[in-house]
Amino acid sequence: MSIKINHLKGFLQVLERAKAVASDKNDDIKSGVLIQAKGTSLSIRGMDENISLEIQSNELTEATKETSFLVPASFFQELMKNLPKGDVKLVKKESKNEVNIVVGKSQFNIATMNGEDYPVVDVLQEGNSFKIDGTLFSEGLSAVKHATSENETRPILTGVHIVSNGQYLTLIATDSHRLAAKAVPLLQEATELKNTVLPKKSIDELIQILSNVKECEMIIHENRMTIKTDNLTFTTRLLEGSYPDITKLIPNDFECQSKVNREELIRACDRAKISLKPDKKKVAKFHFKNSELPALDLIFTTSISSGKEELFLADLEGEITINLDVVYLKDSLQSLTTRDVLIQFAGVMKPVLIKPVSEDAAQFALVLPVR
Amino acid sequence: MSIKINHLKGFLQVLERAKAVASDKNDDIKSGVLIQAKGTSLSIRGMDENISLEIQSNELTEATKETSFLVPASFFQELMKNLPKGDVKLVKKESKNEVNIVVGKSQFNIATMNGEDYPVVDVLQEGNSFKIDGTLFSEGLSAVKHATSENETRPILTGVHIVSNGQYLTLIATDSHRLAAKAVPLLQEATELKNTVLPKKSIDELIQILSNVKECEMIIHENRMTIKTDNLTFTTRLLEGSYPDITKLIPNDFECQSKVNREELIRACDRAKISLKPDKKKVAKFHFKNSELPALDLIFTTSISSGKEELFLADLEGEITINLDVVYLKDSLQSLTTRDVLIQFAGVMKPVLIKPVSEDAAQFALVLPVR
Numbered sequence: 001m002s003i004k005i006n007h008l009k010g011f012l013q014v015l016e017r018a019k020a021v022a023s024d025k026n027d028d029i030k031s032g033v034l035i036q037a038k039g040t041s042l043s044i045r046g047m048d049e050n051i052s053l054e055i056q057s058n059e060l061t062e063a064t065k066e067t068s069f070l071v072p073a074s075f076f077q078e079l080m081k082n083l084p085k086g087d088v089k090l091v092k093k094e095s096k097n098e099v100n101i102v103v104g105k106s107q108f109n110i111a112t113m114n115g116e117d118y119p120v121v122d123v124l125q126e127g128n129s130f131k132i133d134g135t136l137f138s139e140g141l142s143a144v145k146h147a148t149s150e151n152e153t154r155p156i157l158t159g160v161h162i163v164s165n166g167q168y169l170t171l172i173a174t175d176s177h178r179l180a181a182k183a184v185p186l187l188q189e190a191t192e193l194k195n196t197v198l199p200k201k202s203i204d205e206l207i208q209i210l211s212n213v214k215e216c217e218m219i220i221h222e223n224r225m226t227i228k229t230d231n232l233t234f235t236t237r238l239l240e241g242s243y244p245d246i247t248k249l250i251p252n253d254f255e256c257q258s259k260v261n262r263e264e265l266i267r268a269c270d271r272a273k274i275s276l277k278p279d280k281k282k283v284a285k286f287h288f289k290n291s292e293l294p295a296l297d298l299i300f301t302t303s304i305s306s307g308k309e310e311l312f313l314a315d316l317e318g319e320i321t322i323n324l325d326v327v328y329l330k331d332s333l334q335s336l337t338t339r340d341v342l343i344q345f346a347g348v349m350k351p352v353l354i355k356p357v358s359e360d361a362a363q364f365a366l367v368l369p370v371r
Numbered sequence: 372m373s374i375k376i377n378h379l380k381g382f383l384q385v386l387e388r389a390k391a392v393a394s395d396k397n398d399d400i401k402s403g404v405l406i407q408a409k410g411t412s413l414s415i416r417g418m419d420e421n422i423s424l425e426i427q428s429n430e431l432t433e434a435t436k437e438t439s440f441l442v443p444a445s446f447f448q449e450l451m452k453n454l455p456k457g458d459v460k461l462v463k464k465e466s467k468n469e470v471n472i473v474v475g476k477s478q479f480n481i482a483t484m485n486g487e488d489y490p491v492v493d494v495l496q497e498g499n500s501f502k503i504d505g506t507l508f509s510e511g512l513s514a515v516k517h518a519t520s521e522n523e524t525r526p527i528l529t530g531v532h533i534v535s536n537g538q539y540l541t542l543i544a545t546d547s548h549r550l551a552a553k554a555v556p557l558l559q560e561a562t563e564l565k566n567t568v569l570p571k572k573s574i575d576e577l578i579q580i581l582s583n584v585k586e587c588e589m590i591i592h593e594n595r596m597t598i599k600t601d602n603l604t605f606t607t608r609l610l611e612g613s614y615p616d617i618t619k620l621i622p623n624d625f626e627c628q629s630k631v632n633r634e635e636l637i638r639a640c641d642r643a644k645i646s647l648k649p650d651k652k653k654v655a656k657f658h659f660k661n662s663e664l665p666a667l668d669l670i671f672t673t674s675i676s677s678g679k680e681e682l683f684l685a686d687l688e689g690e691i692t693i694n695l696d697v698v699y700l701k702d703s704l705q706s707l708t709t710r711d712v713l714i715q716f717a718g719v720m721k722p723v724l725i726k727p728v729s730e731d732a733a734q735f736a737l738v739l740p741v742r
Binding site for chain 2: 275
């Protein structure tokens with residue numbers, strides 16, 4: 001049995017995604033990728049304890065017979081990526097637990113794992129179901145991901161919360177110091193959705209595999225979610241527990257607000273971060289001052305340095321002096337995309353609201369001040 | 372007192388080099404860079420326990436008065452590299468132990484260190500002296516550096532040995548598993564030189580600062596060396612101890628030799644390295660076989676994989692099967708520059724000699740086989 005690879009680059013792309021999902025525990029059968037080929041159709045599967053991904057493709061390969069084998073994901077992928085130039089064939093002899101990668105006169109052999117032990121995944125067919133633009137969903141996850149918690153003490157906060165009113169999916173992430181939210185329109189009306197929390201590795205994978213997908217179907221049932229596109233099926237366990245209600249956090253009355261050039265403020269945060277390094281601090285004082293020429297003074301002090309940056313503001317209402325984490329602020333600004341952002345202050349100890357300045361601003365960020 | 376910076380990019384390049392030399396011990400006065408300016412002339416100095424570097428330049432800056440200050444090297448350099456756009460001025464008030472970096476309305480202040488405590492360096496004026504092309508010397512160091520030892524058990528092997536017959540400087544490095552040597556012509560005849568061993572950090576720095584220098588003077592006296600160019604003075608302590616005599620290591624009689632395409636063999640070593648990963652091994656079997664079509668078989672085996680690569684050889688005398696470290700072989704091949712290399716074997720347990728195939732081959736490498 002042998003598989004001729006007609007499009008190595010395409011094959012490697014599929015393999016790369018399956019490998020990313022595969023378990024990194026070497027002694028686990030889930031550290032393998034399962035390759036199945038018949039005629040010109042190919043399926044590559046990867047999985048770990050929580051996620052399973054199957055990608056199907058056509059025309060990338062051509063198999064002489066129905067061929068199936070399970071090989072260590074990382075090792076197989078690294079070898080395949082670095083082959084000498086030439087036509088590539090994967091050869092599997094029935095009598096041997098080995099796959100041979102043959103390129104010209106060179107040959108690389110890998111012991112196969114026992115494919116019969118590779119778990120079958122219960123892909124969801126029924127449940128709460130949504131249709132959505134994959135690219136927009138991927139972009140939404142990218143935009144909020146930075147605000148997820150890295151700290152496992154509250155595991156629920158390491159994920160992204162997905163809620164829906166039936167017309168939008170809203171993606172929410174917070175580590176309780178800052179928050180990011182973005183709404184993505186559904187392709188058709190659906191039922192409401194609550195308490196669906198995607199775990200970290202699934203977020204990373206979905207950002208990759210959906211980035212160029214026009215339409216995908218999401219099916220949610222109990223603590224699992226399946227996402228299907230034309231050629232892939234992704235199933236993930238969801239995080240258990242109640243995601244905190246964030247609606248109370250969002251301030252309504254503001255004592256100060258300003259439009260700011262996003263890139264300029266990002267650069268200033270970068271410099272403040274460098275300036276604060278000697279003391280390993282990250283907090284600077286932000287003074288929005290409404291003098292003749294409205295300006296933002298960014299003030300930072302360490303044991304061996306101090307400094308002040310002045311940014312011109314075109315549009316400022318009210319005044320405030322507030323302490324903010326420059327890294328959190330920068331992350332929030334970077335997840336937005338408009339030239340200008342609107343920053344709104346409800347008080348020196350209230351969350352700061354940051355929104356894009358645009359018509360369809362279905363996105364916002366919160367940063368909590370520091371005492 | 373203030374220094375106006377007219378060419379920020381040039382200033383940053385000089386600062387970068389002085390910072391690289393400065394000590395990384397934060398509490399040491401040698402972790403600073405000393406900036407001295409008068410009119411349009413500027414000097415920046417950096418040093419640690421073993422090395423001192425002074426770079427002079429003209430026209431990069433313009434000082435109102437004679438100005439001098441010592442600031443933390445890394446912090447100052449990182450700040451300077453990330454300033455907002457605009458004209459940059461360094462301001463030093465006599466009454467304050469502080470330098471202000473002023474750009475438009477923004478200002479960054481750094482506490483200065485006590486410049487009077489900054490050590491004066493005894494730059495060598497007399498000793499065994501050589502004139503050499505800086506670029507060639509820098510290239511020579513780059514070519515042999517990979518073979519220096521990373522292991523401090525024999526400190527002398529962490530350096531590069533410089534010897535001279537009066538017409539060439541020969542640079543030698545070995546960690547006792549592999550060896551690299553390259554000869555660099557002197558610009559004028561000189562006396563012989565022995566037992567001059569450059570320490571690791573000096574090697575790295577000289578590669579950088581001499582890479583574009585036409586002519587430089589080297590002065591060696593006892594355990595120190597000074598290198599002077601038009602605008603910089605570099606002084607380093609030399610490693611103490613006797614460098615081993617390598618002449619006995621170089622084989623003369625060969626039972627097998629072959630011309631090999633350098634790039635092809637590098638790629639094959641790369642793949643062998645990946646193939647050997649599962650067992651964290653680095654040794655493959657090399658079989659130079661003189662059949663109808665002379666070829667090199669590269670054979671590798673781990674607990675879960677095996678493989679064979681075949682490279683076509685245009686020109687093979689004799690036959691040999693030998694075990695080599697693929698990383699050492701690859702490093703040696705990468706330090707050479709010709710399309711083809713000549714590999715010579717004196718026996719399965721004798722050092723393998725690798726030379727460029729070119730007229731002026733003032734370079735070679737040795738790799739010891741593995742049992």
